[in-house]
Amino acid sequence: xxxxxxxxxxxxxxxxxxxxxxxxxxxxxxxxxxxxxxxxxxxxxxxxxxxxxxxxxxxxxxxxxxxxxxxxxxxxxxxxxxxxxxxxxxxxxxxxxxxxxxxxxxxxxxxxxxxxxxxxxxxxxxxxxxxxxxxxxxxxxxxxxxxxxxxxxxxxxxxxxxxxxxxxxxxxxxxxxxxxxxxxxxxxxxxxxxxxxxxxxxxxxxxxxxxxxxxxxxxxxxxxxxxxxxxxxxxxxxxxxxxxxxxxxxxxxxxxxxxxxxxxxxxxxxxxxxxxxxxxxxxxxxxxxxxxxxxxxxxxxxxxxxxxxxxxxxxxxxxxxxxxxx
Numbered sequence: 001x002x003x004x005x006x007x008x009x010x011x012x013x014x015x016x017x018x019x020x021x022x023x024x025x026x027x028x029x030x031x032x033x034x035x036x037x038x039x040x041x042x043x044x045x046x047x048x049x050x051x052x053x054x055x056x057x058x059x060x061x062x063x064x065x066x067x068x069x070x071x072x073x074x075x076x077x078x079x080x081x082x083x084x085x086x087x088x089x090x091x092x093x094x095x096x097x098x099x100x101x102x103x104x105x106x107x108x109x110x111x112x113x114x115x116x117x118x119x120x121x122x123x124x125x126x127x128x129x130x131x132x133x134x135x136x137x138x139x140x141x142x143x144x145x146x147x148x149x150x151x152x153x154x155x156x157x158x159x160x161x162x163x164x165x166x167x168x169x170x171x172x173x174x175x176x177x178x179x180x181x182x183x184x185x186x187x188x189x190x191x192x193x194x195x196x197x198x199x200x201x202x203x204x205x206x207x208x209x210x211x212x213x214x215x216x217x218x219x220x221x222x223x224x225x226x227x228x229x230x231x232x233x234x235x236x237x238x239x240x241x242x243x244x245x246x247x248x249x250x251x252x253x254x255x256x257x258x259x260x261x262x263x264x265x266x267x268x269x270x271x272x273x274x275x276x277x278x279x280x281x282x283x284x285x286x287x288x289x290x291x292x293x294x295x296x297x298x299x300x301x302x303x304x305x306x307x308x309x310x311x312x313x314x315x316x317x318x319x320x321x322x323x324x325x326x
Contacts, residue, residue, distance in 0.1 A: 001071055001072070001073050001299065002071075002072055002296075003069040003070050003071055003072070004069070004070030004072060005068065005069050005070045006069060007069075008065055008068045008069035008070075009065065009066070009069050011065045011068075012062060012065055012066075015058055015061060015062055018058070019058070022054070052314075052317055053314045053317050053318045056310045056311070056313050056314035056317070057310070057311075057314050059306070059307070059310040060307040060308075060310035060311045060314065061307075062307075063303040063304070063306040063307035063310065064303070064304065064307040066303040067300040067301075067303040067304040067307065068300075070298070070300060071298075071299040071300055071302075071303065072296035072297060072298050072299055072300075073296065073297050073299050084124040084125040084126055084144070084183060085122075085125045085126075085183065085185040085186070085187060085284050086125070086126045086127075086128075086142055086178055086181035086182070086183055086185065086186045086187070087122075087125055087126070087127045087128070087186075087187045087188075087189065087284070088127070088128040088129070088130055088142070088174040088177055088178055088187070088188050088189070089115055089118075089119075089127065089128070089129050089130070089153070089189050089191070090130045090132060090136075090170045090171065090173075090174045090188055090189065090190040090191065091108075091111060091112075091115065091129070091130070091131050091132070091153075091156060091191050092132060092133070092165060092170070092191055092192035092193060092194065092222075093108070093131050093132065093133045093156060093157070093158055093159075093160060093161055094133045094158075094163055094164060094165045094192075094193070094194055095158055095159075095163050095230075096165075096193050096194050096230065096244070097111070097158055097193055097222075098158055098230060098231055099193070099223065099228040099229065099230045099244070099246075100228070100229050100230075100231070100241070101223060101224040101228035101229065101246070101269075102222075102224075102269055102270050102273070105270070107193055107222050107223065108156065108158055110270045110273060111191055111222060111273070112153050112154060112156055114270075114273050114274050114277050115153050115191075115277070116150050116153050116154070117274070117277065118189075118277040118280070118281065119146055119149055119150060119153070120146070120150075121278075121281050122146075122281070124144065125144070126142040126143060126144055126181060126182075126183075127140075127142065127143065127144075127146070127149055128140055128141050128142040128143065128149075128174075128177050128178075129149060129152045129153060129156075130170060130173050130174045130177065131156055131160070131161060132161070132165075132166055132167070132169060132170030132173065133161035133162060133163055133164050133165065133166065133198075134161060134162035134163060134164030134165075134166055134198040134199070135161055135162060135166060135169060135198075135199075136166060136169045136170045136172070136173035136174075136199075137160075137161060137173075138173060138177060139152045139155070139156070140152035141177060142177060142178075142181055164197055164198030164199075165192060165194040165195060165196055165197050165198060166196065166197075166198040166199025166201070167190070167192060167196040167199070167203045167206075167252070167256075168196060168199050168200075168201035168202050168203040168204075168205065168206045169198075169199035169200070169201050169206075170190065170192075170199075171188065171190065171201070171203060171206035171207060171210060171217065171256070172201045172206045172209065174188045174190075174210075175188065175206065175209060175210040175213060175215055178210075178213065178215050179213040179215070184214070185216075185284065186213065186214055186215040186216070187215065187216050187217075187218065187262075187284055188210065188215055188216070188217045188218070188260075188262075189218050189220070189280060190217060190218070190219045190220065190253075190256070191220045191222055192219075192220070192221065192222065192248075192253070193221065193222040193223045193246070193248060194247060194248065194249075195247050195248070195249045195252075196249065196252065203252060203256055204252075204255065204256065204259070206256075207255070207256040207259040207260050208259060210260050211259055211260040211261065215260060216260050216261045216262040217256055217257055217259075217260040217262040218257060218262045218263055218264075218265070218280050218283075219253040219254070219256050219257045219262065219263075219264045219265070220264075220265045220266075220267055220273070220276055221248040221250055221253055221264070221265070221266045221267065222248075222267050222273065223246040223248055223267075223268070224246055224268050224269065225246060225268060226245070226246060227243040227244060227245050227246065228243070228244060228246050229241040229242070229243055229244075230242055230243075230244045248266075250264070250266065263283075265279070
């Protein structure tokens with residue numbers, strides 16, 4: 001139970017003060033001398049009847065003070081509203097993503113696993129998936145169905161698109177998915193291990209277009225420094241590998257990120273890639289608003305009715321059993 005006007009309850013402290021003043025006023029009458037005490041025989045036994053009206057008046061005043069304080073009974077219900085972020089994961093599927101410098105797995109497998117962990121760490125965000133190589137393809141449109149999204153990430157395979165690295169086309173495709181997305185926060189996470197060598201859209205132009213739509217781009221360069229083993233086909237003893245130089249256009253990726261207000265990261269192993277996704281998780285937090293609704297049932301009628309009953313009893317007793325004699 002709570003009170004709408006709790007300050008009124010302070011008036012209850014005046015009731016003991018009223019009783020004290022009344023007792024002090026009547027104290028002088030206790031020493032009155034009487035020539036014959038026989039008429040007062042049994043008066044002590046009926047003293048409580050004489051005090052009952054004033055007691056009822058005190059109960060009436062106390063009940064009405066409680067009613068004036070506005071007692072109410074109810075409960076609170078909280079509702080959490082969150083304005084989710086719209087995110088598109090843009091993943092490079094060029095053949096160089098098969099390089100096994102992220103031992104014991106190759107780049108694409110590690111990228112898929114860390115992307116899944118990234119998705120599982122989000123809540124109430126709309127996330128989509130774009131794959132690109134020589135062309136770009138929307139694998140999963142923006143959705144909050146993370147099970148479908150996770151399935152789409154697991155289904156990414158090298159060779160499903162013509163080989164090449166069209167970074168500009170990938171950004172343009174992802175930005176096209178985001179430009180009409182609701183909410184203020186829109187993000188592209190671009191993961192690539194190469195140099196832009198395909199596509200008709202310049203990466204810088206695509207980044208500028210994304211920035212005009214309010215889209216931030218976080219770019220991730222994937223690959224060790226120096227050379228990395230890349231499978232070149234089957235040999236007599238299984239897969240045949242060749243050491244290939246790791247070429248990542250870091251100046252381009254840095255420019256793309258800075259143009260849109262994002263950041264560039266370099267992942268040289270599995271652990272660093274995981275830390276990069278964790279950092280992006282920290283940078284892009286959904287704004288959460290908690291709204292509390294309170295519903296109360298007014299309970300002033302009970303003390304108000306008790307006060308009326310006490311007043312009525314006082315009037316009846318004052319006119320019958322406890323009549324005052326001058």
